[in-house]
Amino acid sequence: MKRTLFSIISSLVLLAALTACGSSVKLADVPVEDKSGSARQVDDAAGAASRSVAPVQIDGSNVSGAGPANTLKIIYFDFNSYLIKPEFQSTIESHAKYLTANKSRKLAIEGHTDQRGGREYNLALGQKRAEAVRRSLGLLGVADAQVEAVSFGKEKPAASGSDEDSMAKNRRAEINYR
Numbered sequence: 001m002k003r004t005l006f007s008i009i010s011s012l013v014l015l016a017a018l019t020a021c022g023s024s025v026k027l028a029d030v031p032v033e034d035k036s037g038s039a040r041q042v043d044d045a046a047g048a049a050s051r052s053v054a055p056v057q058i059d060g061s062n063v064s065g066a067g068p069a070n071t072l073k074i075i076y077f078d079f080n081s082y083l084i085k086p087e088f089q090s091t092i093e094s095h096a097k098y099l100t101a102n103k104s105r106k107l108a109i110e111g112h113t114d115q116r117g118g119r120e121y122n123l124a125l126g127q128k129r130a131e132a133v134r135r136s137l138g139l140l141g142v143a144d145a146q147v148e149a150v151s152f153g154k155e156k157p158a159a160s161g162s163d164e165d166s167m168a169k170n171r172r173a174e175i176n177y178r
Contacts, residue, residue: 109176
């Protein structure tokens, strides 16, 4: 009886471990509302490979005055989410106006997460956050060649600490002009 019970418990533990290891990251496409008034095709992940976007150079040489004046360059997200909050829509619109007026300007959108979750999941979530901002800019008329979305996951925290305020500062997408 003890051997059978031990065998059942061991099997359940092994099954739970294998199930946890076999999970994969699946995040749905980023829902974006078209406020530009024009019908524009939004590309999916397969179409992203066909875009001709230059590689991002992240070296800290960003000009501090680059981009629209008096406009935020960080968009914050809720826990485990890549939906853009309504309070950041005006920020995205300001950057879109600037980029459509300055076709030679390019930017990188860096997606970040807090430290909770695994590395693979956080890289995927950071990418979805950056892509959400990129797609929003695209719907407002910004050319795909002007914008690149990259993810750093939890690798570059803005704030250290495990309290909610610190983690909230890390759930972000940063807009960096090149």
